[in-house]
Amino acid sequence: MRVDVLTLFPRMFEGPFGESILKRAQDAALVDVHVHDIRDWATDRHRTVDDTPYGGGPGMVMRPEPLSRAIRSVRGGDGHVVLLSAQGRRFDEPTARRLAALTHLVLVAGHYEGVDERVVERDVDEELSIGDYVLTGGELPSMVVVDAVVRLVPGVIEAASLEQESHTGGLLEGPQYTRPVEHEGSRVPPVLLSGDHKAIAEWRRSESIRRTAERRPDLLASADLTPEERARLPRAVTPRARVGDDELIRAYRSGIGSYRIAARFGMSPATVRARLRDAGVRMRPARGAQRAPTAADVHRMRKTGMTIRELAKHFGVSHVTIIDRLRRSTP
Secondary structure (H helix, E strand, O other): OEEEEEEOOHHHHHHHHOOHHHHHHHHOOOOEEEEEEHHHHOOOOOOOOEEOOOOOOOOOEEOHHHHHHHHHHHHOOOOEEEEEEEEEEEOOHHHHHHHHOOOEEEEEEOEOOOEOHHHHHHHOOEEEEOOOOOOOEOHHHHHHHHHHHHOOOEOOEOHHHHOOOOOEOOEOOOOOOOOOOEEOOEEOOHHHHOOOHHHHHHHHHHHHHHHHHHHOHHHHHHOOOOHHHHHOOOHHHOOOOOOOHHHHHHHHHOOOOHHHHHHHHOOOHHHHHHHHHHOOOOOOOOOOOOOOOOHHHHHHHHOOOOOHHHHHHHHOOOHHHHHHHHHHOOO
């Protein structure tokens, strides 16, 4: 992958691009990064790249002639041009993955009061912003984009390390622990020491969902969740989008009762049951069936050393339900 950065301040990139993963990626020829001074395309002896805005107002605007020449010079026939601007669409993980699939990326670091609109219309493919705030220029956002994109280029980082990260699948990453087992009175969760890989995976998934619900509930509407996981979300963060019959059916067949489904999806229990019946689902007797989780599930997780309250939090049920399941299980 080739990355070209057009900027008025090329020396700002010397440190970030010459250290750590970005440097190793360049040394390994996995990515080819070039930083260009836009002033090199100015034609006057003062290397002028800005002027006062038409219509008046404070500040300066980047002139179209040198910037257009710079973009067209480096983009070649395959360059995708991105202008870093406070007016751009929010840069996120899916965008980083999309850009990482390109063979040639051209980043334009905007500056001053902005860029002449004619450059945007003719020479820019898209505008991106790294957040809803204003910086002194597009240099720092360009560094952020390069860092986020380059780490996704195949071979730069071990593929397995990219599978369970924040924003993978629309969720935040859960808590991480390393040695020692106990630090200042706080111990590593017992499940991580159990050696039960299935239980560990379930715990990490549960913690990832919980942390997202607590810290970034806005991500849950588009997160990659199963109907069962979505049904167990805390009521306050459950998206109120239209719930399809397939989601209701899958949630009900997983063992969740109609009252819990109704609470999580923002509808009445009667509506849930009516829609399930209309869809041809055979309803369970009112008190005859066991709710999820199963006794076997609880017993297996209990063997990892989790307490009753930890189990209740993990499965999204009350501690009374956990005690009931433990009584039914056979060691």
